[in-house]
Amino acid sequence: MIRGDKQYIWQAEDWPLWRYDLAALSAPLSSVSRAQGLLLGRLADVGMSLRDQASLAALTEDVVKTSEIEGKVLDLQSVRSSIARRMGVDIGAVAPVDRHVDGVVDMVLDATSRSAEPLTTQRLLGWHAALFPTGYSGMNRIRVGQWRDDAEGPMQVVSGPVHRRTVHYEAPPSSSLQTEVTRFLAWANQPTPEPTLIKAGLAHLWFVTLHPFDDGNGRIARAVGDLFLARADLSPQRFYSLSAQIQRERKDYYDVLEATQKGSMEVTAWLAWFLGTLERAVASAQGTLDGVLAKARFWQRWASTPFNERQIRLLNRLLDGFEGKLTSSKWAKIAGCSPDTALRDITELLSLGVLRKLPEGGRSTSYEMAQ
Secondary structure, three states: OOOOOOOOHHHOOOOOOOEOOHHHHHHHHHHHHHHHHHHHHHHHOOOHHHHHHHHHHHHHHHHHHHHHOOOOOOOHHHHHHHHHHHHOOOOOOOOOOOHHHHHHHHHHHHHHHOOOOOOOHHHHHHHHHHHOOOOEEOOEEOOOOOOOOOOOOOOEEEEOOHHHOEEEEEOOOHHHHHHHHHHHHHHHHOOOOOOHHHHHHHHHHHHHHHOOOOOOHHHHHHHHHHHHHHHHHOOOOOOOOHHHHHHHOHHHHHHHHHHHHOOOOEOHHHHHHHHHHHHHHHHHHHHHHHHHHHHHHHHHHOOOOOOOHHHHHHHHHHHOOOOOOEOHHHHHHHHOOOHHHHHHHHHHHHHHOOEEEOOOOHHHOOEEEOO
């Protein structure tokens, strides 16, 4: 709780006049730019179809991981199918529609594919409404598409058991939100002196510090950051996922965020962490691109082989990164066929040399790609 002292960054006398040491950030800025150049250079040498596949993979990871950071688990195939439909990319079998998945996808795609358009109150409220199509967060009714009203007390980020809560952060009171959001949006939509990547990091920090909604603030803050990253890239297509990297470094993210929100307006440490995480996200995208290219090479190699629809679907699942081990029972479940049909499909692929059997046998027999 606030006890009259200036505990949080928004209580600083010079709020929100961000300060940072640009000289100290010059090295990480250069490193990020170099990593982006290497990735975009590789993408320039592949066709539009493979660029679309790389973007699909990056966006799928982004949607899944931005939700996972908040403890929300989305079905990977539903996410991929939802994005593919909107991109017009053919991925074969289409997963059932899930309005919660579609809502996150709509927000991420709106932020990145329309990044050049102004960030407005209407857009932010629309993103929030898309995240909570039922009007509930879990079992709790929340104000959807509206700023929070603090009717049940101040907005706090807490952890620990109910009887021993740790307050990590308390947001500005709801009575000041209209003024605060208006000031943030004016800065967001006007030319400002910050380098574009610095502005992306500040936008993420500023929005999540305002915490203007009952729920979903982290996901929307990352979408805001993605919008500014897309502006920096001068491209509506995304080929890397900052959210995925943040999820991999989740503890560090919360630690540096809490330290920054309890500090002064000097935010060099936050920006250094943001740029370092961004560089690692871009480097990780090289592995994603490797997978897209490997998948393309696979289908080129086997282009003359008449696989059935079930085999194509499962091979694509394997090529996209199958979680766990592939067994005949999993094949039957995913393909919607009998165990005997699944075993015939697998046996044919074994004889062709497309799949190989893993060493353990008996009832635990499992399979993987041969190449």
